[in-house]
């Protein structure tokens with residue numbers, strides 16, 4: 001048996017590794033400093049393994065094997081940290097996976113303004129300075145029925161801005177049943193405190209009546225706030241004051257109504273067999289003065305906070321210096337405009353905006369896609385796993401439609417020679433990483449959230465994992 005000393009002596013010098021042709025080829029696309037750092041680290045790791053009596057030290061000392069390790073490490077060091085992944089979890093708006101996938105038109109719009117100059121703040125008719133919000137304001141009005149609108153960084157920013165502009169130093173009345181917390185620590189009471197407005201809670205967790213609001217409104221009340229309970233439901237012995245009632249009270253008392261809708265919905269989901277969620281247009285039609293919502297939840301666009309409402313209030317909001325701090329960049333505006341344009345034709349919106357398409361996709365289509373994936377897996381790894389199609393549910397996610405279980409077909413995989421956890425981990429570590437759902441001893445792939453070409457990548461990955469054992 002080779003002694004530790006002789007194993008250490010067999011390790012090639014860094015210089016020898018760097019002279020290897022495969023390593024030299026790397027230099028065309030990778031910085032020299034990274035390559036030599038990778039080589040040093042690999043040799044150091046081997047040295048440590050040998051000193052600790054690692055049993056595989058011997059075979060790994062072969063130069064070719066070491067070059068393999070260096071190449072792999074160089075790729076790991078130089079690939080982007082933020083990169084695409086394949087979402088086979090069936091959660092359409094997965095906040096950890098970047099929420100909404102943009103429509104092709106939106107991606108193209110970003111691409112056009114990113115690598116070129118644009119008329120971001122230039123009025124091409126007059127040649128004079130314009131505003132960045134002008135590109136979307138008319139579309140927002142047309143699609144929501146509101147007089148005016150703008151977008152900021154996200155809905156959290158939108159709520160902060162509305163409260164700060166319209167209620168700083170004054171009181172905002174909200175039901176105790178609507179003091180929501182959204183993932184990523186957005187909490188209504190905290191945002192309220194940051195805005196400088198004072199929260200006045202009315203009613204109870206399960207029941208709030210119109211008289212609760214009536215009894216509370218006073219001279220100092222700047223807003224009546226309604227928050228959509230996007231990510232939870234209060235059920236049982238409950239009552240809530242409707243938007244219509246709140247608007248009526250607001251008119252009587254001369255206090256504007258502000259609604260935080262959460263998910264920005266512009267279509268009637270009820271038409272597609274999914275629970276009806278209040279749309280922005282419905283709130284505006286009911287007479288709500290200002291509505292805010294997210295751009296990257298059910299709206300299916302870029303991360304943004306959409307604010308629409310009366311010209312009078314929106315113009316106050318635009319003048320708030322905080323708006324400048326929360327302003328969106330040209331990429332967001334480009335994607336937002338393109339997405340809004342798709343909504344001008346609802347049929348187009350539902351087929352071209354991935355979020356809407358995924359939520360409304362017919363079950364028969366999901367069944368076909370599941371069969372196709374299962375077939376591909378049968379071809380590649382039939383003898384190594386039990387592959388089945390089972391019925392199950394997908395979820396909307398992103399703190400929207402919390403009770404909605406969307407029926408789907410799942411491809412279930414039970415590997416025969418490794419645990420399902422090991423398989424899941426390996427899939428997550430290939431390029432592009434694949435995220436699937438573990439349920440008991442099975443790995444589940446939901447075609448609902450898979451995009452064109454994902455099936456072949458998943459099949460290829462699984463074949464590779466099985467080959468390598």
Ligand SMILES: *Cc1c(COP(=O)(O)O)cnc(C)c1O
Nearest residue numbers: 154155156182228230262263294
């Ligand atoms: C999601 C949500 C927010 C926060 O929106 P972001 O765009 O994530 O900042 C605020 N309020 C409600 C009701 C929400 O559902």
